[in-house]
Amino acid sequence: MxxxxxxxxxxxxxxxxxxxxxxxxxxxxxxxxxxxxxxxEPKASAEPARKPAAVVSQDGETIIEAPLPGSVLDVKVQEGSSVEVGQVLVILEAMKMENEVTSPVPGRVKSVKVQKGSAVDANDVLLVIDRA
Known part of the structure; x- marks a missing residue:
């Protein structure tokens, strides 16, 4: 055979x-x-992965939630900052990888709920954006 x-x-x-x-x-x-x-094999990128932010909209505000558990490596905006769609807001580290959380809407940062070095769980509030 x-x-x-x-x-x-x-x-x-x-x-x-x-x-x-x-x-x-x-x-x-x-x-x-x-x-x-x-x-x-796909080439490994030196650039951090971009994660779409979990979003909750209410009364003209957009609440940005952590898309996955991790620790906050950096907060790229502060209260009162203007933000554009796609702008990096927070960098999270999860499983030794950096993940960029980006803005899904244009507007102004109303409040920042995390700081560099803090640990977050999935769906924890990172910041609140007032829509422009």
């Missing part, structure tokens, strides 16, 4: 597998060798 080659992707890793079809139930099992094929 002929040996056939297959490419199988498991959890994002590509494997080339050789397998032989067995027609008889009593035939001895054949070993299958699986060797990862060369796969291009």
């Amino acid at each position: 002929a040996v056939r080659k297959f490419r199988i992707r498991v959890n994002g890793v590509l494997y080339e597998v050789e397998a032989e079809e067995v027609k008889e139930a009593s035939a001895p099992r054949q070993e299958v060798s699986a060797q990862p094929a060369p796969v291009r």
Whole structure:
């Protein structure tokens, strides 16, 4: 019987597998060798990951919540600052990675609820923005 080659992707890793079809139930099992094929890995970026901020809007205010648990590495704005859509507000560290929390709306920072070095859980309030 002929040996056939297959490419199988498991959890994002590509494997080339050789397998032989067995027609008889009593035939001895054949070993299958699986060797990862060369796969291009995505390039690691030195830039922090940008996380969309969890947002709660009420009475013209936008409440920015932490998208994941971590510690506050830096607060890039202060009360009274004007902010644009996409502007970095806070940098969180989670699992040794830096995550930028950005503004989903334009406006003025009404209050900052965290400070550098503080720990936050997911959905903790980071700051409040008054919409422009």
